[in-house]
Amino acid sequence: MPWSRIPQSQSKVDGDRVISFKDSIREAIDQAMIYDPSVFAIGLDADDKFGVFGSMMDMTHPERIIGTPVSENAMTGVALGAALSGMRPVYVHLRVDFMMLTMDQIVNYVAKWRYMTQGQVKVPLVIRAVIGRGWGSAAQHSGTLHSMFAHIPGLKVMMPSTPYNVKGLFLAAVKEDYPVIFIEHRWLYKNTGHVPPEMYTLPIGKGEIIREGKRLTVVATSIAAIDALNACEHGDLDVEVIDPQTLKPLDENVILESVKKTGRLLAVDYDFPVCGFAAEVCALAAEKAFKYLKAPVHRLTFPESCVPASSVLEKAFFPSQEKIGARIKQILAEA
């Protein structure tokens, strides 16, 4: 099926249809499966009517949705084997934490296969995973871990933040002949926005300036980008907010250009701090825009701790719109 025929869409607002993030990803999967018979979905509870938080509901081709046993490691191998044999599998995980069971397959097989065979074999595989959080989900159901995947050569990592992005990026991921880790935040599912009804893709590795400003650059992914945007809007701050959308390949130019303009950087990442994505963004600025920096770079991440269950501790653990706003004000006050 010629995926090249799917148009690449750049404009933000195409039409006036407003749907939720969940419906947008559901529609993207459904359209991909209708468009290309080699696309199929596989995963724990993928074939359940309410599986994957409603994002797999009422598909047109239920025969190509395969529910699996709790055998994540082998099932990733199965998806890879199918990808090597001409299929375009979409592996779905209810929680990104469950992907830790498949790290052998993801790191040793999926990521390396194309390199080991020098492109003689293509690996068109998308692995979707949902980030959970809140309501006492605690240490084993609230992981984010995207930095871990971005660390591995051979994997592309996407973290869409809006209903428009999620459809365009998902279809771009399915179209790619490379493995893609596609991470969705559970709290984004209810958000709504403009989504064109037809199929379209977004360019991979292209960041987006979601708010213009002059005094500080905030780089934030997924729900953190939405929180940062809201914090700036709420406080009417003169801050530029960048949503990279794909962690790897990272759009370095959009970040560097912004840092050159503002001279200050705050990297917001809802993940652990050490060797994380926020550290990567800061390193990028230090390496390639050092002489433009007017102040040390800043990071806002999870504390170096596991996720607690009790709501008091949970509130203290997770960054939020208020915390981002306070941190931005603090940085701007120091300026």
Next chain:
Amino acid sequence: MAKIPTQDWIPNVAFFQLFLLAFDIVHDFQRLCLPRSYLRRRARAKLEALMPVPFNSSSPAVRLSSLILKKIWPHRTRRALSPQFARLWNWKEIERVLMPDTLPVTKEIGCWLLRKLREIRQFEERIIPIYPTDVMVTPVHLHIGQEAVPVGVCAHLQPSDMLFFGHRTHGPALAKGLDMKKLMAELYGRTTGSARGYGGSMHLVDVANGMPGSSAIVGGSIALGVGSALAAKLRKEDRIAVSHFGDGATDSGVFWESINFAALRQVPVLFVCEDNGLSNVMPKSAHMAVEVEKVVKEFMPVFCADGTDVLAVYGAGGEAIAYIRKEGKPAFLKCLTKRWMKHQGVEADDLSYNPVDRERDDPIKKLEAAMLEYKLITRDEIRQLAAEIESQIDAAVKFAAASPFPDERDLAKEV
């Protein structure tokens, strides 16, 4: 006393005798997973008990009577049994014993098997002296002694059938059709290698011959075979997938996950367990509590063969693959074999618990002896074949040594 009780008992006793006989047969069937050589001995013993004269006698009269017996008796009995029981009873083996003047292969197939066995053996024997000179800077896991397993299986495969294998790559790759030159060049790390020098000994690839890559993490590639078979089923393609692995891999979780999923989804995949009784240097008794096929037979049909006898593997593999192609369901083939060399490197194995009899356990000698006995080949032809393969290997070494190394600038190509 209207009735005499004994009159009623007579049919009951007859029924009881029949029941005992049936029990005996079922009991025998339960030994299905035992090595083929054991089954053959049992079959011989049973037939000898049935027949007044030894059935393997060369006397024409005896042969004729054997032939008649084969024509009449087993056929009827076979029809009375379910197909599954007939498979387990292994009638082909009994027929082969009854008809000692034929081999289960034609001259053409026999020669192909011998050529492949010798290609693998002679190729690897050439590696042994070259390896210490460090022109091949890649860990090699030699396949010497175990050649019969991939050769016997691959004899039934088409190029479109996908083969996935582990770190001991050279045997399966050559058997499935990888060009010797490409293999040698890959070992030399040259651009003309199967993976253009990026893979080394453990990561061979040949898409045209149904080998989309091999993996060196024990166990993982088993799942890839299942995935490939799932793709064949979803696309309704007329092909199968084969996962080739060793007994060590059966300890891994991914093996059991794959077996379960293949049986759940009924995908056309053949699991080939090349059981050399060693997991690196660990004997099977130390790493496996139960023989794996005893459990796997609950999931799918299990076929067993002597992994040092290519004709046995060819027979059992053929039955298994015919079953998969016909039914579209998974099957498991277990082959007991012997590892002659160390797990890695080019030295002979010296583990006390892995005694190797290079005369008795040699698949090449076994096949050559059988083919000579049944006059499918002459000693001259064997010598000619060996010389031909040797010159092919010479050409491969020359080709590899003359090929260019990859460019440093291409280091991150296709990441």
